Amino acid sequence: MTHFGVTLSQFIMEEQRRFPEATGNFTLLLNDIAVSCKMIAAAVQKGQLANILGATDNENCQGETQQILDVIANDLFIKNNAKRGHVAAMASEEMDDVYEIPKGSPRGSYLLIFDPLDGSSNIEINGPIGTIFSILKTDKENPTEADFLKEGVEQVCAGYCLYGSATMMVLTIGFGTHGFTLDPAIGEFILTHPNMTIPKETAEYAINHSNRNLWEPPMRDYVEACDLGKEGPRKKKYTMRWVGAMVMDIHRLIQRGGIFAYPMDSSLTEKGGRLRLMYEANPMALLVEQAGGIASTGYERILNLDPQHLHQRVPVIMGSTEDMTIILDNHKSYAKETGKEFTHKCEQYQ
Numbered sequence: 001m002t003h004f005g006v007t008l009s010q011f012i013m014e015e016q017r018r019f020p021e022a023t024g025n026f027t028l029l030l031n032d033i034a035v036s037c038k039m040i041a042a043a044v045q046k047g048q049l050a051n052i053l054g055a056t057d058n059e060n061c062q063g064e065t066q067q068i069l070d071v072i073a074n075d076l077f078i079k080n081n082a083k084r085g086h087v088a089a090m091a092s093e094e095m096d097d098v099y100e101i102p103k104g105s106p107r108g109s110y111l112l113i114f115d116p117l118d119g120s121s122n123i124e125i126n127g128p129i130g131t132i133f134s135i136l137k138t139d140k141e142n143p144t145e146a147d148f149l150k151e152g153v154e155q156v157c158a159g160y161c162l163y164g165s166a167t168m169m170v171l172t173i174g175f176g177t178h179g180f181t182l183d184p185a186i187g188e189f190i191l192t193h194p195n196m197t198i199p200k201e202t203a204e205y206a207i208n209h210s211n212r213n214l215w216e217p218p219m220r221d222y223v224e225a226c227d228l229g230k231e232g233p234r235k236k237k238y239t240m241r242w243v244g245a246m247v248m249d250i251h252r253l254i255q256r257g258g259i260f261a262y263p264m265d266s267s268l269t270e271k272g273g274r275l276r277l278m279y280e281a282n283p284m285a286l287l288v289e290q291a292g293g294i295a296s297t298g299y300e301r302i303l304n305l306d307p308q309h310l311h312q313r314v315p316v317i318m319g320s321t322e323d324m325t326i327i328l329d330n331h332k333s334y335a336k337e338t339g340k341e342f343t344h345k346c347e348q349y350q
């Protein structure tokens, strides 16, 4: 059966058959997420015509100035999910604490965690931006932060919506990574990229090069070797790409292979890294692994990290297996030299 023409809701309903105990709530939750993303896409496309570009006077708990669109996107997720009865609680990059479902509203058994608008420095330049989300299951009626702090392997669903030249939703419920393109004529996400598979080999990497003097040796060695091109140990010419919006940089590598890295550097030691574990690293790691890639901090598999708090930051390195193997080998040797712990194990890297 060709998948073309299948809508996101039809796809999820078919997938639900894998779980005979399913009640349909998960399908409804994904519908609400899709509606939220379509509304964000509509706002993003209007851009300055709707007078929604620019910064607010607020900072989020990460100390970043909130853009007007960050706030709009966060509000849309809250409005479309809070009272629908599918989630037990929510958390987001833009909210310091767990969002509790209003008293008297029905509640479900899912925890929804999201980065409403990733790459927000691209908003004002009309560059690609996205939404990232992760879904966990809970049996608590009034979940607290501690209930969110589960290993990434526990995610029942992870996905992102990319507001690029086309709007695309890419998601996994643990059986492959699948891409849907928004058909603006009918307002539906259509399955256009079933079973996305990251090519094992690559000659492309994405990293903020301006931090190179601060990186740890394993990452610096990898990039230096790539940059030597055909004459270097990799014996091929590499290209560097950095959009500055994780959703776009990861989407590119899921489509055509590559490495994405925001590694540990000496300016980030205190923070623990740059990207957030719960709503950036974990969902992207599940999508990348489900598409056949590897996702690591350099030393540990991201999906096996034990989260300490909602807004925790971690180093992130993910992508094509061949180059990830070189990067992990670099970290392994460095760990041996320095007495650091190296525990990364997964199907693709033993």
Ligand code: F6P
Residues within 6 Å of the ligand: 118, 119, 120, 121, 208, 244, 245, 246, 247, 249, 275
């Ligand atoms: O959310 C954090 C983020 O905006 C990512 O989307 C992106 O990959 C990264 O930060 C960009 O970092 P930098 O400002 O160093 O380019």
Ligand code: MN
Residues within 6 Å of the ligand: 115, 117, 118, 119, 246, 280
């Ligand atoms: Mn982000």
